[in-house]
Amino acid sequence: MNLEQSFRERVKKIKAYIYVLQVIGWDSNTEAPRNSFKRRGEVLSEISKELFMLQASPEAVKSVNEMYDKIDTFDDHLQREVKKAKKTVDKIVNIPQAEYIEYQKLINDSQIIWEDAKKNNDYDSFKENLRKIFAFNKKFALYYDANANPYDTLLDDYEEGMSQKEYDIFFNTLKSDLVPFVKEVLKADKKDYSKFLNDKFDVKKQELFCDYLTDVLNFNRNSGLMKKSVHPFTWNTSPDDVRFTTKYLENYVLSSIYAAIHELGHATYEQQISTEFDDTLLNGGTSMGIHESQSRFYENIIGRSHEFWEAHLPKFKELFPEQTKNMTVDDMFYAVNQVEASMIRIEADELTYPLHIMLRYDIERMMINGEITVDELPKIWIDKMEEYLGIRPANDSEGVLQDVHWSGGMIGYFPTYALGTAYSAQIYNTMKKELDVERLIKENKISKINEWLKDKLHKYGSSKTPKELLLMITNEDFNPKYYVEYLKEKYTRLYLSK
């Protein structure tokens, strides 16, 4: 077997192991009974060991390095695959095994410690773990590249090509342009839709409405399915098997609707990737940020538009005649676009959401760069909430303890949420020049929008970097102005133009 063949064989095997871990993960997150997890953990550790060996055994490392030495002789796709494989290898090989194992255990333990800390509003019990997690992440980043700023390395892990330089420009734009605008909107008079929003909506009928959305948004059910779970997510092994979940709350109907639409954005991206990448390392969406741009595009630009409810309010009213008596499209448009300064990121509206992310970026940056300690975190959090949103969390559970990410070792992930949303505005700006988007939404011709996205973005899978894609689609590099413009235009129209 020549070098390339043996690389292909190994990739095929690696992907088979990832596939089985994914299927088990799907089961764990949607229906596995609680007592199953002990034994499952043992099995997963056996299978993960095999996968680790396939990716990082001396033989595997040698094969990847030999391929890398010859990289110039390969075509574009294989070059990109080899680069990805090389990065995976380089991320692991320099970490001393003992540290790697200690870190895995730390992450494992931190999950429950964080859960308890959040439940009991007890930051101190979690602080030391958090300190270690940041310290390990910094150390591992330096093992990978001793000459780079470690936070830059971490940021690049979650969004290829991004560093503090680019993010600073982005968030500084938000700070200067968006923060004052948000304060203005928050002060404006608004009609109160809380009675409707917190009305009781039968969960079985919510399911019917989410089923309806799944169909009208053109999801291919022969290549996927919708289910429910505690935390909504999208899952995929190939474009032929893409699944997503939503979450039903009897007293907040928008939860299931917007979780479903958000995940449908992720799912549509995955379903529309070319199957030619199935057996390669180039399958799946190319980055967290680009993925989030698709989910946010679906959720906000499509799903929170006036036109969307022009098309779909009739069905909604048919299912919930009592709760929607006398309700107009305008009412629904305002109800789904309520703006409010709130403590919890995942419950934030479209306008205030990026400010929650900005705060987290500031903190991660200072932590990794050694400018603050874990002891100072809670107070900094509270002060920044006041600075950006004008509110002060009453306790750490609704402050620094609210998110799962840091306890899971994910440092550098948060910024992709805001970045992805900003990408979506930039992509939307281009799309509008080529498609009559409003009309397509109003006439329920989402398939035309999906086709455009497939052709410009989805089909490429991970074969292009986020930067390359954005340039190809919009003819320029990432530019935060489209995002700020989009938000200002929409929310001026909603709340400031009277």
Place this chain on the structure above:
Amino acid sequence: MNLEQSFRERVKKIKAYIYVLQVIGWDSNTEAPRNSFKRRGEVLSEISKELFMLQASPEAVKSVNEMYDKIDTFDDHLQREVKKAKKTVDKIVNIPQAEYIEYQKLINDSQIIWEDAKKNNDYDSFKENLRKIFAFNKKFALYYDANANPYDTLLDDYEEGMSQKEYDIFFNTLKSDLVPFVKEVLKADKKDYSKFLNDKFDVKKQELFCDYLTDVLNFNRNSGLMKKSVHPFTWNTSPDDVRFTTKYLENYVLSSIYAAIHELGHATYEQQISTEFDDTLLNGGTSMGIHESQSRFYENIIGRSHEFWEAHLPKFKELFPEQTKNMTVDDMFYAVNQVEASMIRIEADELTYPLHIMLRYDIERMMINGEITVDELPKIWIDKMEEYLGIRPANDSEGVLQDVHWSGGMIGYFPTYALGTAYSAQIYNTMKKELDVERLIKENKISKINEWLKDKLHKYGSSKTPKELLLMITNEDFNPKYYVEYLKEKYTRLYLSK
């Protein structure tokens, strides 16, 4: 690592691979989208290859053989594990690889050919595959043991310790004692419950009733779950994760109820096995026959008893007041114990069911022993239906083509269905001496029955042979008289005692 440690390590790994294959199988059989199966097939073949190597590589075979050489030095459990491992190895090693691969392909192809043949009532299109499947099974049996009768080898595969000698005694008892009795019952006057049985029952409410049964039959939902699927089945990876499915038909409410109770029997067995066997080859139920004894015990002896409906008819009437107006426990008891000569095994009632199995045993036996050819099968089937049940199938779809088993290569499996049911009558005979079974069912104290079964049978997993278990529980070897007595007593009371 010494011999035993390396055996244990290998077993642990083998079990991890079986576990992931099982999780994927659960997903495939309950919800995977149809387009997912192509890629899934490729992944499964990668993983199966790994599993095959773990079980049958020269190194694995050597390890098992070395353990087998020292078997006398091990404790009972390890002895039994080594014997099982040795049998698995011996089943494979003598088959030339080319033949093994050809057979896998044959089985794979035969599935669809059989489905189409059944749909189109076209036995001829399936005949040649069926001939090859029987031929391969015979050949492989002879590779394993050239001196044994090949059908005996196949029977032992599905039920350890059973051969034609034992089965002949069993089925000859049925032929002489049960066939004339069934004919008598078939002739007796019976009230017609078909209007009730084919009434419309809302599927959502059927689900509620199956949920109710799952709870009253004491299934542990923290260690399992119920779901729906096209073909009901039970699934387990350990006693901490046991799942079962049922099937809902709007116009035949007994389908979901008795499939659920049947699978609950299998599931209860699996949940009550000692977890000490989790990492060994002794986990899970010990044989097809013993497993079927538990499902049939639940389904027929508990679920079709007068006492069961004394306890649970009120709940059923509460869910379906319209369909059950004026219905008495007697009515329900008769409705669930209708006897009828029918063409299809899986729809047969408790009394006529074993005669369907007897017919299949006769045919398998003659086929493997070279007494008949595939050309003669359809006619023999029809003639035997007439002999045993007094009816003649109108075509092969409701005759020789009705079952999936042979197309899947399962020759020797059918007899365990009848055997298991007969085991259950023998076990019941002992149980009645120690427990007031009728009263416990009537007072809904199933947990007492479960405890008895756990203590006498379930907890042992596969650490005992079917033969050993039956002797331990009932103090005698398998004896078909209990089964015939049970059926005669029940159905005389129902239909012949007026």
